[in-house]
Amino acid sequence: MKTLTAIGLALWLFAISAAAHAAAAASYDGSVPLLCAPATVLECRTDGTCEGTTPAAADFPAFVTVNPKGKKISALDGSRTSAIKVFDHLSDRIVLQGDEGARAWTMVVSEATGQMSATASDADHTFVIFGACTLFPGGSGK
Amino acid sequence: MRHLRPLTLVLVIASLGAVPVLAQQVYVYPTRGQTPKQESLDKAECSNWAVQQSGFNPMNPPTAMPPPQPSYGGMAGAGMGGAARGAALGAVGGAIGGDAGKGAAIGAGVGFLFGRMRRRREMEAQQEQQQQYQRQQQAMLSQGRGNWERAYKACLMGRGYTVE
Numbered sequence: 026m027k028t029l030t031a032i033g034l035a036l037w038l039f040a041i042s043a044a045a046h047a048a049a050a051a052s053y054d055g056s057v058p059l060l061c062a063p064a065t066v067l068e069c070r071t072d073g074t075c076e077g078t079t080p081a082a083a084d085f086p087a088f089v090t091v092n093p094k095g096k097k098i099s100a101l102d103g104s105r106t107s108a109i110k111v112f113d114h115l116s117d118r119i120v121l122q123g124d125e126g127a128r129a130w131t132m133v134v135s136e137a138t139g140q141m142s143a144t145a146s147d148a149d150h151t152f153v154i155f156g157a158c159t160l161f162p163g164g165s166g167k
Numbered sequence: 168m169r170h171l172r173p174l175t176l177v178l179v180i181a182s183l184g185a186v187p188v189l190a191q192q193v194y195v196y197p198t199r200g201q202t203p204k205q206e207s208l209d210k211a212e213c214s215n216w217a218v219q220q221s222g223f224n225p226m227n228p229p230t231a232m233p234p235p236q237p238s239y240g241g242m243a244g245a246g247m248g249g250a251a252r253g254a255a256l257g258a259v260g261g262a263i264g265g266d267a268g269k270g271a272a273i274g275a276g277v278g279f280l281f282g283r284m285r286r287r288r289e290m291e292a293q294q295e296q297q298q299q300y301q302r303q304q305q306a307m308l309s310q311g312r313g314n315w316e317r318a319y320k321a322c323l324m325g326r327g328y329t330v331e
Contacts (some may be wrong), residue, residue: 066284068286068287076287078287082290083284083285084283084284084285085280085281085284086280089280098280099280100280105279105280105283106279106280107279107280107281107282123281125279125280125281125282126282127282128281128282128284130281145281145282145284150286152281152284
């Protein structure tokens with residue numbers, strides 16, 4: 026009897042845990058845009074060297090809106106846009122991917138902290154971007 | 168005749184104003200006893216002549232052409248990529264929505280978020296290109312001024328002035 030009770034308790038705990046995990050994983054469904062601020066940019070080359078720079082120096086917008094529902098990521102003023110081709114979850118992280126001509130990009134955002142990293146790569150060059158994102162309910166994600 | 172004198176005076180004053188500042192840096196001495204009034208007229212006429220001869224007007228120097236625009240290497244080799252494709256798609260979307268112009272304007276930015284990121288070497292090359300362009304512009308301006316000044320001095324010397 027005690028064994029059955031223990032198994033039942035374990036199953037109950039597992040169910041609770043699984044439900045909580047599922048709830049956490051589904052916490053961001055992409056219906057609300059994100060506002061992201063890149064802070065640091067690294068430029069990496071095939072010779073193995075990377076060089077740090079600022080978003081402005083690399084000609085990257087100071088703020089970008091991520092709109093998974095509208096399937097696009099844009100500069101805050103809407104002047105520059107990229108289509109989101111993949112929107113997925115990986116553990117407690119949001120994963121976004123797209124491409125522009127010769128460059129492919131990937132963005133990963135922690136749902137827990139909002140911390141963000143992104144890469145934009147072509148065959149012989151990669152930009153690595155670090156920053157942070159937050160919910161942007163008013164953002165239209167132009 | 169009396170009516171003409173004020174008019175002449177006005178013309179002299181006007182012509183004095185037309186002599187470029189550069190001419191004022193030139194020391195001119197009348198070797199044939201020319202009056203200050205005559206000297207002013209000669210300076211104004213020589214200034215105009217120098218403009219005609221040199222093709223350069225210090226009062227209205229040629230406007231510089233806009234510097235070369237940077238190209239975005241990240242989008243190179245992408246076929247109909249970047250702005251062109253974006254503008255085309257934007258125009259189609261705008262046309263469906265009834266506002267092709269607006270659609271094209273929005274579309275112009277599509278594909279440029281990451282694609283427009285500039286490599287350091289590209290930036291350095293662009294900066295060097297722009298600096299070279301500025302040096303060329305300055306050299307052209309300097310050459311034009313030099314030609315005008317030589318013509319101006321030649322004219323004044325021909326009219327009996329020592330010019331330094």
